Amino acid sequence: xxxxxxxxxxxxxxxxxxxxxPGYEEKSIGAASIDLTLSNExxxxxxxxxxxxxxxxxxxxxxxxxxxxxxxxxERFILEPGHMCLGIxxxxxxxxxxxxxxxxGRSRFARMGLFVHISAGFMNPGIKNRQVLEIFxxxxxxxxxxxxxxxxxxxxxxxxxTAVYHGRFENNKL
Numbered sequence: 407x408x409x410x411x412x413x414x415x416x417x418x419x420x421x422x423x424x425x426x427x428p429g430y431e432e433k434s435i436g437a438a439s440i441d442l443t444l445s446n447e448x449x450x451x452x453x454x455x456x457x458x459x460x461x462x463x464x465x466x467x468x469x470x471x472x473x474x475x476x477x478x479x480x481e482r483f484i485l486e487p488g489h490m491c492l493g494i495x496x497x498x499x500x501x502x503x504x505x506x507x508x509x510x511g512r513s514r515f516a517r518m519g520l521f522v523h524i525s526a527g528f529m530n531p532g533i534k535n536r537q538v539l540e541i542f543x544x545x546x547x548x549x550x551x552x553x554x555x556x557x558x559x560x561x562x563x564x565x566x567x568t569a570v571y572h573g574r575f576e577n578n579k580l
Contacts, residue, residue, distance in 0.1 A: 407506075409438050410562040418505070424562060425500035425534075434556060441512070441556035442495040442537060446477040448551075449492035468492070483551040485543040490524070493539040493551070499560060500534040503568035508561040509537055515557065519545025522558040529560070532570030 410418060412435050418424040426440070434441040449472040454460070460471060472492065477483060485491060501507065507529040511522040521542040529537070539558060543549050551557075 407563045407565060410505075410564065412437055415440060415562055418502075418562065423502040423505060425498075427498045427500075428496070430497065436559065439510070439559040439561045442497050442499075442509075442558050442560055444539070444551060444553055444555045444557040445494050445496045445536070446479075446481070446553035447494050448475045448477070448483050449473065450475055451490065477553055482553070485520075485541065485549045485551055487543055487546050487548065490540065490542040493522075493541050493557075495537045495539065495558070496554075498534065498536050499529070501529070501531055501562075503532045503570045504565050506531045506563050506565050508563065509539075510559050510561060512557065512559055518549065519543060519547070520549055530570075531565050531568065 415424065415435055415438075416432075419426070419430075430440060449468070451472045454471075460466070475483075483491070483493075499507070509523050509527045509529060511520070515522070521544060522539050524540040524542055526538075526540060537558070537560070541551070
């Protein structure tokens, strides 16, 4: 596998091997990634009784343990220290069967203690979805998340051979 450079990302966008909707600004494309935007949609995990246990198994559904929140224009999301929420990108990424990717944080936010994904950063070939963000505040301060912020970056990689993802999260939604 090889990581696509800025020039290769631009070529892949022009050829349709990568599609980004509703579009992108060229200044969002870095040396080897593109910055993605935080939307105004969040999922907040419900406070549970200390004696409650969540069974982690293949059948678990995060929606059963969280509430959906849609912020109005100008509103911001406060993330308390040691807490997590789910967010989602504004952009939909569509990849050809010969490309896959990695979702990564941006160092300016990581240095403030903000994780944008906890462990699920790999994006399969052939996806067409918005990227769900597992956002965690590792700092000792409250962090204010601002919709419209370029909060993460997507790294594109060329796959040896081709494949298409057909799984549980094929059409990511919060």
